[in-house]
Amino acid sequence: MSTGPSKKQLNITVVGAGIVGAAIAYSLAKRGAAVTVIDRGRPGGGATSHSFAWINATAKHPVSYHNFNRRSLGMWDRFAKDFDTDVGLRWGGQMEWVATGESAKELESRAAQLQAWGYPCQMLDGVQMAQLEPGLTPGTVTAAIYCELDGMVEPTVAAEACIKAATKHGASVELETEVSSLKVDSSSATVVAGGETIAADVVVLAGGVDNTQLAAMAGITIPQQDSPGVVIRTNPISQPLLTHVSVVYAPPLESGRPEIHLRQCLDGSALIGEGTQESLARNDTQLHADELLARAAEYVPGLKGASAVPVSVGYRPMPLDGFPVIGFSPKAPNVYLALTHSGVTLAPMMAQMATMEIVDGANVDLLADYRPSRFD
Ligand SMILES: Cc1cc2nc3c(=O)[nH]c(=O)nc-3n(C[C@H](O)[C@H](O)[C@H](O)COP(=O)(O)OP(=O)(O)OC[C@H]3O[C@@H](n4cnc5c(N)ncnc54)[C@H](O)[C@@H]3O)c2cc1C
Incomplete structure (x- = not known):
């Protein structure tokens, strides 16, 4: 009506x-x-x-564009309620950690900026990280943040x-x-x-x-x-990979490589990408998908034994x-x-x-x- x-x-x-x-x-x-x-x-x-379908206002500058995204993020719950199907809208926030002194400074300043804009983003210590995501094996952590408002959708x-x-x-x-x-x-x-x-x-x-x-x-x-990007997918995994958060950003395993991001979909499959939300990537081979999954499994043990499904390059509008x-x-x-x-x-x-x-x-x-x- x-x-x-x-x-x-x-x-x-x-x-x-x-x-x-x-x-x-x-x-x-x-x-x-x-x-x-x-x-x-x-x-x-x-x-x-x-x-990758991370609903966020975390990685958005300047403040006017951050606020624009935040406003839309706040509309998703009501928007999704109109549908008679589960669109996979899940909250839980984004957790990100880094492994070098230089990246720690950058992460701390990003958290301070988000806080100044009134966006909840807290620094985590190792104990808090483990409480939030006990199943992860994060390796060296020099700094970690948690942005509790972020979510995901299918x-x-x-x-x-x-x-x-x-x-x-x-x-x-x-x-x-x-x-x-x-x-x-x-x-x-x-x-x-x-x-x-x-x-x-x-x-x-x-x-x-x-x-x-x-x-x-x-x-x-x-x-x-031109903004090509690659997010690979795994086969459906029956157990939850994450306990509380919806999206994790983990540091590169070796210096010079991009960071890794991951979330689990409604059907249990994991989506894994590397770099930032704007990073350019064109490698959509099986070899790359296998290698990206292996890197992510170092941090998320639940991925061990999963298989990678390459997804062709996507072009961001x-x-x-x-x-x-x-x-x-x-x-x-x-x-x-x-x-x-x-x-x-x-x-x-x-x-x-x-x-x-x-x-x-x-x-x-x-x-x-x-x-x-x-x-x-
Ligand atoms: C790798 C990657 C990661 C991303 N990660 C995120 C993320 O984490 N969070 C986030 O918010 N966004 C993310 N994005 C961006 C987001 O996915 C896009 O902004 C969004 O999907 C754009 O939707 P759209 O409807 O504008 O475009 P599309 O989904 O491309 O839809 C456009 C439609 O128009 C149709 N069309 C085009 N030309 C014609 C024509 N001549 N006649 C008829 N139909 C036509 C096409 O068939 C298509 O279905 C990501 C994008 C990529 C590629």
């Missing part, structure tokens, strides 16, 4: 059923818009399926749940259908998809890395960085300056852009803000730094 006031029903086409487009489609349909979702693949099959399950819920609110969904053209005039936006011409009051472009190309069809410039792109473009007034890194963390926020701007005609001040026009 629509929760909005009675007025002319908007026709909206959403291009892309990743976590961002699916969340927006759901939110718009819930507000009573007539939504058509088009994806050339399946819901959550793009970057969303490659994501992003493809969440995208599927959004699409299913959107259809319950009347949305129509066209999958395995590619948008090949987009035309805009002063009162409408029309896409051609799978040979069909679909006119709408507004088109939302949530095509992830392909948003640059989609936006160009309407004369809009949205440059992106990554605007050129690293910050979200959200809003109508002055160049094409019926085209609404939604493109971001950290889209798993930010999906509830992107959906709520986009809905207010499209359905209510609001101009959300909070989005001022993230407007598409900054690239004009």
Whole structure:
């Protein structure tokens, strides 16, 4: 049932059923818009399926962007409650430790910065670490932190749940259908998809890395960085790998190598990546997956005996300056852009803000730094 006031029903086409487009489609349909979702693949099959899906405001700068992520993090519980399926939303926080004096200083200053921003992040000693995660074998620890608010989700399950819920609110969904053209005039936006011409009051472009190309069809410039990343998966492991926390970041085993991050999914499989959330990686071979798993097993003994499933390189949607792109473009007034890194963390926020701007005609001040026009 629509929760909005009675007025002319908007026709909206959403291009892309990743976590961002699916969340927006759901939110718009819930507000009573007539939504058509088009994806050339399946819901959550793009970057969303490659994501480590750590919900966090921990690794976000400057403070305005940190607060933006924190706000979305705080919306996830309520957002996930709308679905009749378990989307794997789990809290528990992030624990990170380092093994050198230099990294300890960096971690201490990061914790102090997060505390100054009002984000709970405490330094842990060895005893506290062991209390939190008794099963880990952390090796040398020069400093450790715990950010208790962070969580995780199964992003493809969440995208599927959004699409299913959107259809319950009347949305129509066209999958395995590619948008090949987009035309805009002063009162409408029309896409051609799978040979069909679909006119709408507004088109939302949530095509992830392909948003640059989609936006160009309407004369809009949205440059992106090439941002490949690799997160490997293990077979499902029946016992819990972690006791309390959802995400761990462990130091490199040898100097010069990247740090390792790990979480356990709803089906028991572990996701393991290396480096930061923005590190570039292209090695998606079995050899690399085996080696990464072996390194992680040094810290997480529950991984011993697991087998590594290589996952192909994923490409992060990554605007050129690293910050979200959200809003109508002055160049094409019926085209609404939604493109971001950290889209798993930010999906509830992107959906709520986009809905207010499209359905209510609001101009959300909070989005001022993230407007598409900054690239004009
Ligand atoms: C390795 C890696 C690790 C990550 N880790 C995290 C993390 O820990 N936390 C976090 O918050 N975020 C993380 N991210 C980022 C996050 O996953 C993305 O920001 C998010 O998934 C983007 O969702 P999206 O819906 O915008 O894009 P996508 O999931 O890529 O969806 C876009 C959709 O558009 C469709 N599409 C494109 N062009 C067309 C067309 N012409 N016609 C029809 N359909 C089209 C595609 O088929 C696709 O389904 C990570 C990403 C990667 C790759």
